[in-house]
Amino acid sequence: MANLDGNIEKVLVTKEELEAINARLGAQITKDFEGKNLLVVGILKGSIYFLADLTRYIDLPLKLDFLAVSSYGGGTRSSGAVKIIKDIDIDLAGYDVLLVEDILDSGRTLEYVSKMLSARGANSISIVTLLDKPERRVVDIHPDYVGCDVPDEFVVGYGLDYDQEYRNIPYIGSLKREIYE
Ligand code: PRP
Ligand code: MN
Ligand code: MG
Numbered sequence: 377m378a379n380l381d382g383n384i385e386k387v388l389v390t391k392e393e394l395e396a397i398n399a400r401l402g403a404q405i406t407k408d409f410e411g412k413n414l415l416v417v418g419i420l421k422g423s424i425y426f427l428a429d430l431t432r433y434i435d436l437p438l439k440l441d442f443l444a445v446s447s448y449g450g451g452t453r454s455s456g457a458v459k460i461i462k463d464i465d466i467d468l469a470g471y472d473v474l475l476v477e478d479i480l481d482s483g484r485t486l487e488y489v490s491k492m493l494s495a496r497g498a499n500s501i502s503i504v505t506l507l508d509k510p511e512r513r514v515v516d517i518h519p520d521y522v523g524c525d526v527p528d529e530f531v532v533g534y535g536l537d538y539d540q541e542y543r544n545i546p547y548i549g550s551l552k553r554e555i556y557e
Pocket of ligand 1: 419420421422423445446448478479480481482483484485486533536537
């Protein structure tokens with residue numbers, strides 16, 4: 377990644393650490409969802425790399441679906457309002473839903489999505505997030521599975537973007553300040 381690495385301040389989670397996280401979470405989820413009716417729902421776009429790798433460590437029959445949402449607000453800060461851009465296709469009745477996120481920040485996205493989906497008759501809703509910034513939480517939401525906590529820095533890679541770029545970096549890193557300031 378000679379071209380993209382130059383804008384990275386520090387590597388926070390290496391490729392090898394991501395692999396170990398996926399193996400650990402996949403084994404735990406396999407144990408917990410055995411005998412259940414698993415529907416894995418990825419929240420686009422940030423979750424795609426994590427979802428693709430994690431599900432290959434889940435040794436159970438499962439189905440995949442995707443949701444696209446956007447947070448929007450008047451100013452530079454999100455209003456907390458979340459809008460559905462692309463809904464899931466599968467009727468949720470009877471499914472044990474596992475929501476997959478790349479990062480849990482304020483928690484507003486997951487709070488909105490999990491409330492919306494549980495109102496549709498899912499059997500259960502669980503949350504797995506690769507990264508967590510617990511000190512940034514503004515709503516009361518608790519993930520069932522967490523890859524690791526990260527400091528409150530601008531993190532990119534492995535699905536996470538800055539202005540839609542950097543998602544394809546194969547590790548998690550913090551972005552140099554001069555890039556976004
Ligand atoms: C990011 C991230 C989470 C959400 C977390 O998505 O991927 O979905 O924000 O923030 P929250 O906990 O404060 O709601 P973003 O809206 O940037 O869309 P993207 O996944 O397409 O990058
Ligand atoms: Mn996202
Ligand atoms: Mg984003």
